[in-house]
Amino acid sequence: MTVRSEAEALRPTDAFAALYAQVQQFYAHQMQLLDAGEAERWAATFTEDARFDVPTLPKPVHGRPGLVTAAQRSADALAEAGERHRHFIGMLDLTERPDGVLDVRAYTIVYASRIGGGCRVHRVCVCTDVLVRSGDELHVRTRTVTRDDFP
């Protein structure tokens, strides 16, 4: 959860730019799938055996079937409540391990809007991911999210 070292954090190269753009695009697409209620497609952006540990779930989820269930439940609950959520991730602090695995520590703001009502900041979170590559594609192997309003 801690901020990593500065030595790791600074690499002004074309290779880093290609990686950083890919990771930004990956998150934009992934979060839009979640917010659109595309539970299966969202779960497919994780590895088969991914670990997903977020404050809104009583215990960590392991594997895609559990991710589909969690995303579908959230989408159903929002539809019933007449709300829309948007997960806005940014401030990506990205480092690459020697074996190509990626560590990302990022901020995620969740906005909530009531249909026919107003909008608000719902959650302020820190998201710590481990991303792995399979060919050209990225997948989340582990995701750990903390909420700023929790001790």
Added chain:
Amino acid sequence: MTVRSEAEALRPTDAFAALYAQVQQFYAHQMQLLDAGEAERWAATFTEDARFDVPTLPKPVHGRPGLVTAAQRSADALAEAGERHRHFIGMLDLTERPDGVLDVRAYTIVYASRIGGGCRVHRVCVCTDVLVRSGDELHVRTRTVTRDDFP
């Protein structure tokens, strides 16, 4: 308005990085022009015949003169109300068509501050753009914005 396919969404190349950085820079500059009340310069970031369809206007605007008028009216209304708005766009889900036209689906959060007062989330929106290139420059050909608090 729907989230596009995963196959389109993932390209870890220098070319994609160059494009992604250019598009991010384009939006940063464009939105800062809007928020600064630079109506003419903002309108010039659209094509001559651009279509601009946003919930705050009763019907879509076509062409730069209408864009200038819309932006100027917003700036005047904010000045009169003693408020400042900031359009914070991010989560850019970007794909390139075979002919070089770009599709972008992004989130836009509008923050409002009252001068001498507080600040708040004013709007949570989804922005769907078609961008075209003229030499090295990008222009918006169509922009369609939806508000999360609208049905």
Added chain:
Amino acid sequence: MTVRSEAEALRPTDAFAALYAQVQQFYAHQMQLLDAGEAERWAATFTEDARFDVPTLPKPVHGRPGLVTAAQRSADALAEAGERHRHFIGMLDLTERPDGVLDVRAYTIVYASRIGGGCRVHRVCVCTDVLVRSGDELHVRTRTVTRDDFP
């Protein structure tokens, strides 16, 4: 403080992409250090003689020792208040001078969460930085921040 010219703002090249990614990564890391209360490490992302002019300080700070003090005081005040802040910077409008110095005009949203309570938008700011390079590393030489709720 004004938005710079469009001619400066558009460069779709690998070099610009490498720079833009580096600057995004720099800010992500720098702001995470600040929010983590890592005062010394945060101050080290500025030049030795940096000028730091923000609305929360009665007068501009010059040099790293003053930056450490300012960051430490903020961290202590937040801990005492039982709050967490997150500085979310984005919308980076970046230009490079002929001598390699970088000008950045960006939006910074500060989110505040009360531990055991809720979260909110705390500040909406415009951040104008001058960044300089020392080898591969970036440092802030001057930072000027304005608050939207201030005249």
